[in-house]
Amino acid sequence: AQSVTQPDIHITVSEGASLELRCNYSYGATPYLFWYVQSPGQGLQLLLKYFSGDTLVQGIKGFEAEFKRSQSSFNLRKPSVHWSDAAEYFCAVGAGFQKLVFGTGTRLLVSP
Amino acid sequence: DAGVTQSPTHLIKTRGQQVTLRCSPKSGHDTVSWYQQALGQGPQFIFQYYEEEERQRGNFPDRFSGHQFPNYSSELNVNALLLGDSALYLCASSLLGTGTLDYGYTFGSGTRLTVV
Numbered sequence: 001a002q003s004v005t006q007p008d009i010h011i012t013v014s015e016g017a018s019l020e021l022r023c024n025y026s027y028g029a030t031p032y033l034f035w036y037v038q039s040p041g042q043g044l045q046l047l048l049k050y051f052s053g054d055t056l057v058q059g060i061k062g063f064e065a066e067f068k069r070s071q072s073s074f075n076l077r078k079p080s081v082h083w084s085d086a087a088e089y090f091c092a093v094g095a096g097f098q099k100l101v102f103g104t105g106t107r108l109l110v111s112p
Numbered sequence: 113d114a115g116v117t118q119s120p121t122h123l124i125k126t127r128g129q130q131v132t133l134r135c136s137p138k139s140g141h142d143t144v145s146w147y148q149q150a151l152g153q154g155p156q157f158i159f160q161y162y163e164e165e166e167r168q169r170g171n172f173p174d175r176f177s178g179h180q181f182p183n184y185s186s187e188l189n190v191n192a193l194l195l196g197d198s199a200l201y202l203c204a205s206s207l208l209g210t211g212t213l214d215y216g217y218t219f220g221s222g223t224r225l226t227v228v
Contacts, residue, residue: 004154036219043116043202043219044155090154098143098206099168100217102154 002027002095004103012109013081021076021106023091032094033074035065038105039087047089050074061085086110116220118203124226125193131225133188137205138218143167144186145217146178147202155202161186162208190225198227 003026013019025031032051036044048059055067065076074091088107092100117136125131137144143162147155157170161180175191184205190197201224204217 041221043221044204044217045219046217092154095157097160097168098145098208098217099157099160099170100147100155101157104152104154 002093002101004091004093004101006089006091006103006106008106009104010107010109012111014111015083016080019076019078019081019085019108021089021091021108023074023076023103024072025074025091025093026072027093027095031074033065033067034092034094034100035059035063035074035076036090036092036102037061037087038090044090047076081108081110083110083112116203116205116218118201118220118223120223121221122224122226124228127193127195127227129193130189130191131193133190133201133203133223133225135186135188135203135205135220137184137186137203141205141207141218142184143206143208144180144184145204145206146186146188147204148172149200149202149222150196151199158188193227195227198225200224 005024034049035047047063048057050057050067057065088105090102090105092102095101119134145160146158149155159169160167164180177189180186200222202222203220
């Protein structure tokens with residue numbers, strides 16, 4: 001069965017510092033991979049997605065993610081974090097026919 | 113362009129009661145999926161409706177049922193509520209009719225259900 005693991009429950013980053021959020025997936029075929037962000041009391045906003053091709057994917061708000069098949073990973077990165085990036089981040093894998101399987105999320109805290 | 117609209121935004125129910133949540137999809141979308149997000153967890157897939165039929169279902173009991181109307185809007189019904197049903201219920205719409213499998217979801221802001 002498909003699954004997603006986000007090993008970090010919370011991460012605190014200083015404003016202006018770089019960020020990397022980890023995501024590992026389990027899926028038999030070529031995965032469709034996604035990163036979503038959720039602000040308090042809000043729904044999910046798509047940051048970026050990977051289907052095929054270039055393994056480095058650019059998204060909105062300055063985020064990027066790299067697909068590494070050998071490591072079954074799809075880590076999210078940002079070179080310089082802003083206070084407004086504080087939110088919950090979810091990695092997800094497409095599990096067929098437009099069904100998504102999500103990880104448990106990583107809460108990003110940004111310190112001044 | 114209106115996105116996905118869910119109602120109500122918050123709801124408090126008593127154990128054993130029944131609840132109906134509503135979702136209006138983004139204009140142009142024909143498919144509605146429902147997800148349950150318990151506190152501190154990621155969203156979990158409940159089911160998906162396309163052409164007024166349930167097309168896929170996650171690992172949820174029959175107490176969870178749904179409906180899709182001809183205008184593509186959808187309802188999620190939960191019977192015999194349990195305390196464990198307390199969660200944020202998210203609706204996501206997408207366009208399946210083109211046959212492309214691109215997971216082009218648009219999520220609503222959700223309905224916060226509290227069962228007491």
